[in-house]
Amino acid sequence: MNRRHLLACMGALPWAGTAPAQSTRSASLVIVGGAEDRLQDRLILRRFADYCGGAQARIRLITAASSEPERVAQSYQRVFEALGVADFAALPLHTREDAADPAVLREMAQADGLFMSGGDQARLMEVLWETPAYAALHQAFHAGGCCIGGTSAGAAVMSRHMIAQGPAVLRPSKAVTSTDIGLGLLSAAVVDQHFSERRRLARLLSTLALRPDLLGVGIDEDTALVVERGRAVEVLGQGSVTLVDTTEMQSNVDEVDTEEQIEMLGVVLHTLPAGRRYTVDDVPRRWPAQLDRALRRLIEPGPLRG
Amino acid sequence: MNRRHLLACMGALPWAGTAPAQSTRSASLVIVGGAEDRLQDRLILRRFADYCGGAQARIRLITAASSEPERVAQSYQRVFEALGVADFAALPLHTREDAADPAVLREMAQADGLFMSGGDQARLMEVLWETPAYAALHQAFHAGGCCIGGTSAGAAVMSRHMIAQGPAVLRPSKAVTSTDIGLGLLSAAVVDQHFSERRRLARLLSTLALRPDLLGVGIDEDTALVVERGRAVEVLGQGSVTLVDTTEMQSNVDEVDTEEQIEMLGVVLHTLPAGRRYTVDDVPRRWPAQLDRALRRLIEPGPLRG
Secondary structure, three states: OOHHHHHHHHOOOOOOOOOOOOOOOOOEEEEEOOOOOOOOOOHHHHHHHHHHOHHHOEEEEEOOOOOOHHHHHHHHHHHHHHOOOOEEEEOOOOOOOHHHOHHHHHHHHHOOEEEEOOOOHHHHHHHHOOOHHHHHHHHHHHOOOOEEEEEOHHHHOOEOEEEEEOOOOOOOEOOOOEEEEOOOOEOOEEEEOOOOOOOOHHHHHHHHHHOOOOEEEEEOOOEEEEEEOOOEEEEEEOOEEEEEEOOOOEEOOOOOOOOOEOOEEEEEEEEEEOOOEEEOOOOOOOOOHHHHHHHHHHHOEOOOOO | OOHHHHHHHHOOOOOOOOOOOOOOOOOEEEEEOOOOOOOOOOHHHHHHHHHHOHHHOEEEEEOOOOOOHHHHHHHHHHHHHHOOOOEEEEOOOOOOOHHHOHHHHHHHHHOOEEEEOOOOHHHHHHHHOOOHHHHHHHHHHHOOOOEEEEEOHHHHOOEOEEEEEOOOOOOOEOOOOEEEEOOOOEOOEEEEOOOOOOOOHHHHHHHHHHOOOOEEEEEOOOEEEEEEOOOEEEEEEOOEEEEEEOOOOEEOOOOOOOOOEOOEEEEEEEEEEOOOEEEOOOOOOOOOHHHHHHHHHHHOEOOOOO
16 A cells, blocks of 8 residues: 555545555655765655655655745756656645745645755744644644655754754853754654764754763764664765764763863764665674664654644 | 882882872872863863872873873973973883883882873873883782873773874764774773864764773863772863763674674663762762673783783
């Protein structure tokens, strides 16, 4: 049973269209650290298109994070055309009113892939938060097997606890980052992007000091973390994904003032370079138990919302 | 029994002078990440002088790393004068010939503290390596209880495996750093300095990928790691010390080419902010077993050499 049949059966989205041709798509997250190649090999966006079902896929772009949505839309239009994806369009989704427009919701429900551009993650969440489009995106991912991609701001919103902004500090300290609520497609993680290029480890550690229950996920530019739900994690592109696990950390964050530095003891770090794939149920596993635990937190999707 | 009596008894340094007035000095390492305050509170250099025995201490400066030894010497002269240390001088130790000069060796044997300036750690080691001055420095520290300090290049040489140079890369990879042999006063560590300011975590990780048996020690500017041998570790100044423990790391470093990124799984990180002190035999210990293990590696001095 494919996604649209399922939705039609559920009655959740009664406008859901006809079934698409058999596709290879699988409900995955393609979380890009920004500045992905759109001119040369386009490896990451090519793989995103593949996850959505290839040339037959219906891919829709969400540019609500961007201050230049038309320019961004034209850029991605050229990319997906070059990749042979005929059915690509940017959604007219720029305001909270748009986020309740039945035509937009119908497009979201029928998409094989939704890709969120860069820009400002707070602006993107202002447009989407608790709107029908927010619910439609969750439905598409959770119930429909729609592939969700996002770059930069579109990556930041993947987690529930989202870094809204904050400077690339030298050392972990309190009150460095302001956080907000993201889409929550990742259940137990917090994503930071442009990670190595903008030297954001201390910013991510600052966030985790206050939320050590979350898994820190730092994604480099032109690099994607692909999360195949319930199954595997893969790194694509040019850089690395850094996982920061504070599960067993001891810190003095509750004792220090806002301006003081934080002591963080027992933080576990994994650097996963592009080209590596981690299938969780592989036996025998060739990695430490700590990585196994981190991967299982990544592949477990957040709850359906909206 | 103080250091000079001990040396006289051992006959190791027959020129060793008369015993100094009772001092509070203890054989410690004061390892400074560069750019320590020399104009305001001078906290780190003040504490170094205290470790050497305070105002009565005989402190000698080694400027062999520097390309401007006279300017550097004048700067430290002013600092230690301001701190009330009357018996301060720069050693005339700029060449390998100087490093065999009996007058220099006598000064080293009689010093309560030896401080190594910044500059180029390779130049410093070229002057000292396997010379009588190298032996005298080891004797002073190991047998004599002399306090050894060093900043920047003078910090890098503290470990046996020394980072000679290397760019602040974005991600860990092979062939990033060139390493050389340092003084080996730390037995199982490798020190990097200007750590947070120059964003050197990836450079340190690149070094540790090839030498995971070593403990990575990243020291920030205007920050000192004080190692009280056999006993405690303290962080002074403005920044943090980052310990990077790769004991249980799994990496693919043996499988990748020079230009490829390295997968590093299960790296353990501790950030120790200025003002914190860790006495290893404190019971109960309030920190993770992994930190305890790291601290024990730090307080264990390297072997006597020379």
